Amino acid sequence: MALDDLNAIADEALLALYAKGDAAAARVLTHRLTPRVFAHAYRLLADQGEAEDVAQEALLRLWKQAPDWRQGEAKVTTWLFRVVANLCFDRKRSRRSRGVQVPIDEVPEPADPHEGAADALQQRSRLMALEAALIALPERQRQAVVLRHIEGLGNAEIGEIMGVGTEAVESLTARGKRALGKILSGKREELGFSDE
Amino acid sequence: MSSSEDDKADLALEDLFALARDDTPLPASQLVSRVLMDAEAYLPPQAAAAPVRRKKRSLLARFWPQDWVSPMGWAAAGLGATMVTGFWIGVNPPAGLSDSVAPYLQGAGLVVPDSQFLDDPFAGFELDLEEV
Numbered sequence: 001m002a003l004d005d006l007n008a009i010a011d012e013a014l015l016a017l018y019a020k021g022d023a024a025a026a027r028v029l030t031h032r033l034t035p036r037v038f039a040h041a042y043r044l045l046a047d048q049g050e051a052e053d054v055a056q057e058a059l060l061r062l063w064k065q066a067p068d069w070r071q072g073e074a075k076v077t078t079w080l081f082r083v084v085a086n087l088c089f090d091r092k093r094s095r096r097s098r099g100v101q102v103p104i105d106e107v108p109e110p111a112d113p114h115e116g117a118a119d120a121l122q123q124r125s126r127l128m129a130l131e132a133a134l135i136a137l138p139e140r141q142r143q144a145v146v147l148r149h150i151e152g153l154g155n156a157e158i159g160e161i162m163g164v165g166t167e168a169v170e171s172l173t174a175r176g177k178r179a180l181g182k183i184l185s186g187k188r189e190e191l192g193f194s195d196e
Numbered sequence: 197m198s199s200s201e202d203d204k205a206d207l208a209l210e211d212l213f214a215l216a217r218d219d220t221p222l223p224a225s226q227l228v229s230r231v232l233m234d235a236e237a238y239l240p241p242q243a244a245a246a247p248v249r250r251k252k253r254s255l256l257a258r259f260w261p262q263d264w265v266s267p268m269g270w271a272a273a274g275l276g277a278t279m280v281t282g283f284w285i286g287v288n289p290p291a292g293l294s295d296s297v298a299p300y301l302q303g304a305g306l307v308v309p310d311s312q313f314l315d316d317p318f319a320g321f322e323l324d325l326e327e328v
Contacts, residue, residue, distance in 0.1 A: 018235070021242030026235040034231045038223035043216075052227045059231050063238035127219055130212040149213040181205040184212075193208040 011076035012069075019066040026063075033059060037080050043146045044088040046135050054091065058083045074160070081147065081161045089139050126191050133183040141176035148173045 006014065006028045014032075017025035037058050042051035058080055065079075134142050140162070147158045148169070155166040155173075162169065184191070 019240055021240045023236065023239060026239055027232065030228060030232045030235050034228050035220070035223055038227060039220045042221040048221075048224075051221070052223060055223065055227060056230055056234065060234045060238070063235050066238075067240055123215060123219075126212055127215055130216055149209075150216045152217065177206075177209060180209060184208070185205065188205075188208060191208075193211075 012071055015062070015066050015069055015076055016071060018063070019069060030059070033062075033076070033080065036077065037084055040081055040146070040151065041084050041088055043131075043134065043150060044085065044142065045091065046131050050088075050091055054084055054087045057087055075157075078157055078160050081151075082163075085143050085161065092139070122192050129184060129187055129191055130180075133180050136183055137176055137179055141172050141179060144169055144172035145176035145180065149177075 006017075006024055009017075009028075011029065011032070014025045014029050018029060034055060038051055038055040041054040041058070042048065045051050045054065061083055062076070062080060134146065137145065143162060144158060147153045147161060148155070153161075155169045158169045158173075159166050162172075164172075
């Protein structure tokens with residue numbers, strides 16, 4: 001099947017093709033899912049290297065799972081987000097148990113190609129502030145807020161990923177947002193929100 | 197916080213979320229290569245072409261080893277032909293053969309001399325055909 005045709009196919013159907021040994025399906029799935037899985041891992045960990053390791057591990061589990069994948073039971077991305085969250089939280093716990101902590105102020109700032117432009121700098125500092133505030137949230141609240149407000153998923157799918165009902169999702173999201181507001185309230189002027 | 201301050205905080209958060217949505221962190225290109233290598237390493241073998249359906253084998257063939265069927269078949273056919281020929285020779289023996297073999301068969305009690313039949317073929321049944 002041509003790559004253009006495969007690009008129009010849903011993840012689940014592509015995974016079924018992969019399970020039948022279709023190398024083109026493997027390429028399309030890799031290019032489609034790797035950025036999404038990596039981005040989610042990065043938002044939960046705020047660490048480029050660790051997020052890459054988690055993304056690779058999560059996708060490796062998907063390839064291994066492909067022959068036994070039950071069509072119609074779960075979306076591939078739902079399954080992946082669940083695996084990514086588990087891997088991220090395992091890493092954070094093991095990091096804590098080894099006594100490694102990344103203080104909020106030391107979250108590395110990625111190189112900005114537009115450095116020098118005032119707006120771009122302000123946007124970058126706003127993003128860094130949000131990243132740092134998210135890292136300060138309890139794991140479940142952070143996961144719920146990221147899935148709802150950044151990944152843009154609905155409560156039902158978030159509930160499926162987190163293994164809870166929609167009411168619990170709403171509660172976690174609301175508490176997460178409140179906590180974020182408190183963390184960021186002292187930085188509103190610094191982030192340029194005071195006059196908006 | 198007052199209600200208006202809450203609203204401002206909410207708006208600020210929504211702005212931050214929108215910024216984060218637009219600023220998707222990108223993986224290094226090596227990550228995509230590594231993931232693709234994994235995908236290819238675990239790619240299941242392609243399903244082979246549909247196997248040619250084998251003809252249904254006879255019951256005999258199923259229990260009889262394949263390489264025996266040919267020689268044993270010929271042997272069985274030969275045995276059958278011999279039996280049919282022997283039976284036919286017994287029923288309708290060629291003239292020369294009956295003269296030379298008859299004494300042996302009579303000696304063994306296997307053949308009754310024709311003369312007995314010629315005298316009265318129904319003598320042994322004690323039938324009175326005239327009454328019928």
